[in-house]
Amino acid sequence: MHEIIRQQRRDLTLVGPISDMAFDQLIAAGTVAKVIAAWVGNVAGGSGYGFRRAYEQGQPRRIVMEDHSNFTVGLALKAAAMGLPYLPTFTGIGGDIIRGHPRIRPVEDPFGGPDLLAVGALKPDVAIIHVQRADAFGNAHLWGNLGLTVEAAYAAPRTIVVCEEIVPDEMIRSDPNRTMIPGFLVTAVVEEPGGALPSSVQGYWRRDFETFLSYHRLSRTVEGFQSWLREWVLDLPDRPAYLRHMGGAVLERLHVTERRLAATANFAP
Amino acid sequence: MIATYTRKELMVVAAAREIHDGEVVFVGMRLPLLGFGLAKATHAPTAVGLFENGVIRDRPAEAFIYTMGDPPNIAGAVACLGLNDVMSLLQQGRVDVGFIGGAEIDPLGNLNTTRTSSSGTLVRLPGSGGGGDIASLAGRTVLIMEHEPRRFRERVDYITSPGHFPGRRRGGPATLITTLGVFDLSRGEVRAVSLHPGVTADDVRNATGFPIAVADSLPATAPPSADELAYIRRADPDGFWTGDSMKPR
Numbered sequence: 001m002h003e004i005i006r007q008q009r010r011d012l013t014l015v016g017p018i019s020d021m022a023f024d025q026l027i028a029a030g031t032v033a034k035v036i037a038a039w040v041g042n043v044a045g046g047s048g049y050g051f052r053r054a055y056e057q058g059q060p061r062r063i064v065m066e067d068h069s070n071f072t073v074g075l076a077l078k079a080a081a082m083g084l085p086y087l088p089t090f091t092g093i094g095g096d097i098i099r100g101h102p103r104i105r106p107v108e109d110p111f112g113g114p115d116l117l118a119v120g121a122l123k124p125d126v127a128i129i130h131v132q133r134a135d136a137f138g139n140a141h142l143w144g145n146l147g148l149t150v151e152a153a154y155a156a157p158r159t160i161v162v163c164e165e166i167v168p169d170e171m172i173r174s175d176p177n178r179t180m181i182p183g184f185l186v187t188a189v190v191e192e193p194g195g196a197l198p199s200s201v202q203g204y205w206r207r208d209f210e211t212f213l214s215y216h217r218l219s220r221t222v223e224g225f226q227s228w229l230r231e232w233v234l235d236l237p238d239r240p241a242y243l244r245h246m247g248g249a250v251l252e253r254l255h256v257t258e259r260r261l262a263a264t265a266n267f268a269p
Numbered sequence: 270m271i272a273t274y275t276r277k278e279l280m281v282v283a284a285a286r287e288i289h290d291g292e293v294v295f296v297g298m299r300l301p302l303l304g305f306g307l308a309k310a311t312h313a314p315t316a317v318g319l320f321e322n323g324v325i326r327d328r329p330a331e332a333f334i335y336t337m338g339d340p341p342n343i344a345g346a347v348a349c350l351g352l353n354d355v356m357s358l359l360q361q362g363r364v365d366v367g368f369i370g371g372a373e374i375d376p377l378g379n380l381n382t383t384r385t386s387s388s389g390t391l392v393r394l395p396g397s398g399g400g401g402d403i404a405s406l407a408g409r410t411v412l413i414m415e416h417e418p419r420r421f422r423e424r425v426d427y428i429t430s431p432g433h434f435p436g437r438r439r440g441g442p443a444t445l446i447t448t449l450g451v452f453d454l455s456r457g458e459v460r461a462v463s464l465h466p467g468v469t470a471d472d473v474r475n476a477t478g479f480p481i482a483v484a485d486s487l488p489a490t491a492p493p494s495a496d497e498l499a500y501i502r503r504a505d506p507d508g509f510w511t512g513d514s515m516k517p518r
Contacts, residue, residue, distance in 0.1 A: 017321075017352060017398075018321075018322075018398050020336075037396065038396055038397050038398050038399070038401075039395045039396045039397065039398035040395055040396060041395035041396075043298075043335070043336045044335040044336060046395070047394075047395065048395065051393065052392070052393045055384075055393040056390075056391050056392065056393050067383060067396055067397070068396075068397065069397040069398070069399065069400070069401035069402045069405075070321050070352060070356065070397070070398055070399040070401075070402055071352075071353070071356040071359075071360070071399070071401075071402040074351075074352045074353040074356055075353070078353055089360065090360060090405065090406065090438065091356075091360065091401065091402045091405045091406055092401055092402075092405055092431075093405060093431070093436075093437075093438075094405070094428070094431030094432075094434040094436075094437060095379075095401055095404070095405070095428045095429060095430065095431040096383070096427050096428040096429065097383075097397060097401055097429065114438065143349065144338075144340070144343040144349055145322050145323070145324070145337075145338040145343060145349065146322070146323045146349060146350065146351045146352070147322045147323060147338075147351065147352050148351065148352050148353070149351075150351060151351070151353065199338075200338065200339060200340050202340055202343050202344075203340075206339075206340060207335065207336065207338075207339050207340070209335050212335075256340070260344060
């Protein structure tokens, strides 16, 4: 994510249901032209100040917002994942999100039931997802907090899997129900331990709450954001350098070393 | 001796009382999260909680959590599905009660969490999240608000989470819990049910930007019991959600 900023990518469209500070950073760094989301901010802190500056003042650039609820983002990605032009729903009726919405239109139930809303398919160019483990072919095991990860991987023609560890394919095959994304959908697999920090990864990393709060405080002003950006993105070459900059003590606190293993499942034929 | 407690702790207790035993609850973060845990620990032991990220729990998280995706909310869950799965259950009508917060509310229980110009300049708020879905699809909703005149408006600038409207298929706002009291919304108007200890009818009228039904003699919201307070302080040991300040540390 920070590499997108370092490479000075521009005019991106971000898609997600609830974004935490990752969206805020990409927006404040000027990489974003449009956001398709249900919630943009800092989950524990509230406002995303970078998002607000862009939306309210056009700083550092104006962004277009396509507002959704969580379910309509989910249905838009699911429709694309299913190869459909739209999926119908009852959510949102009576509210303003659906008014004049470019991707949500009224639709008649062909079976004579009450009118519905059609949520148009949303096909991102690229999905970037973080998983616990994958094999070298991109077959990916993930567990815990799924959200819309699987829909995104199915919907996008190109999916990049970032994993905590690359494991032998026999390990993936030992538990095929945990393979949420089959490798033939995956364009690239990247082994990047700690690549999701400061967010949590079940069984690998705890959430680094202090970082979310300190970013929230710093990003209140443009100057504060710029100093954060220099320290944590522009002056660092890559993710391993980011982890070194966090420091050993912090990493040790966040790293999950306890084991609470799931029961095994017998797949014997 | 009367135990001292914060308004937020009282609101958690009021939220817990809105959950009946055996119900399926769409749990939000912050106060409703604690309210769900408290209800489970007291009068609603068989309630089941759905989280919009796909997590289903029938017991509270084992440690304090800041977000529903935090590892203690995953460990010990009964299921970790996807967002569309739990939203589908909501749409199907399987959820009895959902909790939603808002930045602004109007007399019909419409909530705005998207954008407002009430202060004279445009302020962008984070957006719906799952709020609009819960408002549309839950069997009933409980709204949680800070009670301030600028938030209680005759008309909200933007309806993120629809309240009562003609032709509604299901549900709608049932109860509003604020920093001043508990209100009934089930009849399409805001009617005070109880005021928090020390709050007067005039306090409520002055803090509400539209005419509001407040009888002059209303019961006080029942304060938290010692057991309820003990639960809340175990679940939120630093008072992150329930301390005196609305803002995080």
